[in-house]
Amino acid sequence: MIEERFDAIVIGAGPSGNAAAYTMAKNGLKVLQLERGEYPGSKNVQGAILYANALEKLIPDFREDAPLERHIIEQRLWTMDDTSYVGMHYRSEDFNEERPNRYTIIRAQFDKWFSRKVREAGVLLLCETTVKELLRDSHGKVMGVKTDRDGGMVFADIVVMAEGVNGLVGQRSGLRSELKPESVALAVKEMHFLPRETIESRFNLKGNEGTVIEAMGTITAGMTGTGFLYTNQESISVGIGCLVSDFAERGMTPYGLLEAFKNHPSIKPMLANSECKEYAAHLIPEGGYKSIPELFGDGWIVVGDAGQFVNAVHREGSNLAMTTGRIAGETIVWLKRRRDEFSKANLMEYKRRLEATFVMKDLKKYKKIPEFLHNNKQVFGLYPKLFNAAAQTWFRVDGADKRTKEKEILQSFRKGRSLPGLIGDAFKLARAWR
């Protein structure tokens, strides 16, 4: 047991834990951070796109030394069938701005950098140290944690749970229920290494410009999910993910999906003669607003993935993680300054502050989406097929006149999904979106 007491213990050194620890230490709190991995980021998987805004609020000048891969100047959205895709590409010179808005990163390196900043702020970080459970006093108030090291008990006024999507500590301590298969996606990802010149010519990029592709369609074999391909400096991240419940139902493996995705005629050339060095799998909480668990209680508070803070539609997670982490940190500092104890009632402030940010607003806005996507698989199977067929009919010049082609296309949609069906989907989607 460690005699020394800490103001706060943070479980996890991902974006949320780092944001929380950083905020508290910067404000003079004595913070101990515990990380399971060999080093921060060693266990973490992400696409990964970094959204500058959330990080700027913590470290305004992060661009000076953070390991950023490429700033994104082109976004491609693809709906794919087995042989083709219909795409929406947006590329703009405006993204070559002074302080770019989105970057690709490699988590292992980024987390290391972020963690360095956190330690420089005064946080004590112990790696290869796994928190087994929360320690409570006789009234059930959390007063510390028990780790997997000898003499592994350590105490603090509050424990910040930034342990990520699994939230095992929370589960074991009965603070939250198990994840529901239909509200969490399993994503797999590979890193394919290529000389930087090759990447730049393949995606027609210069300097540190980057391109990202988000793809949906038959690549997920009718399951709810999406694929992605991001350009890094000397590598390409390619991955795909679907709801765990779908994998279970279809008895499909994510790896099989990824293989197929990589071999799609539109993707394959982009990865040609690359060397695959890393294969990783990770969960993404996609239940959205409705699956957010209890976020705080006497002596504990939850941030990041552990709180299900992910906006699946926009592939945002790390920014929600950093924001929730920051706000939890600020709340704790605020209470500490007022000499208030970290009781459930007082921590209500955390919720209040979150409500005022994009985090809660967005998650609320999309609260019906997960359900919709789960129940309307046609979005991932039928529609992409129809769109691609339509495009083909439209662009193929074969003597048929354009009006006939238009009819043909409309026909195909009606056949595929009755007119009421089409209109219904449109409505449902619109409603879910509101």
Place this chain on the structure above:
Amino acid sequence: MHIIVCIKQVPDSAQIRVHPVTNTIMRQGVPTIINPYDLFALEEAMRWRDKLGGEVTVLTMGPPMAEESLRKTLTYGADRAVLLTDRCFAGADTLATSYALAHTLRKVAQEFGEPQMVFTGKQTIDGDTAQVGPGIAKRLGLNQLTYVAKISELDIPTGRITVERRAEGGVQVLSTRLPVLITMLEGTNEIRRGSLENALRAVRAQIITWSAADAGIKDLTQCGLRGSPTIVKKVFAPPPRAKKAYQIPIEDLSADGLAENVMAEIFKRKPALEDDLMRFAAGE
């Protein structure tokens, strides 16, 4: 007693990639680790400290970031860590490395007490020469015990040590006088997991960092690239094998059918081998 362990921070070579065009190393994101062989040395050292009392000092020569690895050794339970870092050591081969380390060891001895035992790993996974250990021993006149599998006896009063070392075709049981330099064989023990207390101490501990001057190294012509008799002329990728393997047709044969064909193919290509096997089978 005072024991010094030399460790090296190495790139996790399993993760090194080679640029397919330029054949240069693509270092991006290659993590560094403590040379795995050195952990056996460290654990052995700590066990003897635990048994006989005293201190374990860990020493490494490397870039500033090698501090990470040193901290790790403190978590495991080392008492003190010294980082020798200086631009002038860049590009050192094993001779220049043993020169710098030997001098620093002498300095460590002055500051923290004469060591009875100095440990190194069997070899590194990047340099992979197994020379630095013997080099240090020779320069400091320590009795050299390489490929040690077991320290069976350590008698401080008489200052004698008995070890089992791996030799060609067998195990040598040697007895010699302290102080010694020992290079530990792999698989002889397993590095311990530091307690929470050690881990906490390690993150706070301050790593002793010396420049060449601090370590009392004067003759810089013997350090780094300048002090290295060997020079790397060129680095290149291994040539690819001329032609691919002849594939045994699979058709839709049963495993047995396939096995028959494989055997047939082997004997077709190497009739002599079949005869040898016959004789072997006939028990000759």
Place this chain on the structure above:
Amino acid sequence: MTEAAKPAPAQTNRAGTKKELPEHFKAYKHVWVVVESEHGQVHPVSFELLGEGRKLADKRGVELAAVVLGSDKEANAAAAIASFEYGADLIYMVTDTALTHYRNEVYTKAMTDLVKTYKPEILLLGATTLGRDLAGSVATTLLTGLTADCTALAIDDEGSLAATRPTFGGSLLCTILTLNYRPQMATVRPRVMEMPARQEGRRGRVVEHPLGLVEDDIVTKIVRFIADRDSNKAQLAYADIVVAGGLGLRSAENFQLIRSLAEVLGAEHGGSRPLVQKGWMTSDRQIGQTGKTIRPKLYIAAGISGAIQHRVGVEGADMIVAINIDPNAPIFDFAHVGVVADAIELLPALTEAFRKHLSVNRLAG
């Protein structure tokens, strides 16, 4: 701690890149090979080195010398004759009871004395535990360059020894020179070089040299020697047939399939490195860059992908048969015969096929 006995040739300028060979090194000529013997047995690697040393000596137009150290007159004589027949022109021989078993301090003394007296330009040793232990201290005493675990030796245009070895975990090779120090030292692992043909009756001259040490001055004593024959250590490096498995075997149990096939063929068995790490087999059975290098007549690899570090250990085999479920496995790039199949099914079948075939013909013959 005290400084060691002051090391030999005073170094003027140590800048390793300086082209001009210092005067006092100009006298260094001839190629030497240290002949390693334990218990009157010459280690085959020494002959492999003599074969290689011969080529270097001829290219340089100098003599090839073998260094024979030992306590037993007959044994030394035998080693000398063998060395001549494997290509040596002359022998430097030190015979002394103190050399009965290998001991670093004694052998280092003997070697450094010889080098300082007879001045070789190139000095080759086997990268065995003995060779590595000795080379390190000899090189440091002489303050010269040493290149370990070479896979190729050549003489470059300037007449220097160009020693090639794996680097960066074997993903690359590098060629290393020792420009202005002598001797240029290198170690080579057993089986990396070919065994040269033995020329019966070939002879040369023998130069005897005293050790100049008495047992009482030697601090390190041999207590005893436990030979491996007593324990059953793998004799992989020199086996005629080797059967090896990799992670493709999926489980420790399945490694038995490898042993069974090896048994039927009277072969040695081994495997890839991960198997050692997983504890499926002992490290003395690891084949590859950081394990054993083998040159069998037949090598059967099952469930091994053929990573470069494994490949360098087996490329010397006369015939490589690879069993792998993945048609694109890199091992098919250097194997001679490939079978795309599930090793777990094929291995037992193969074992059976050989057993039948051999027993049948045994009855016949």
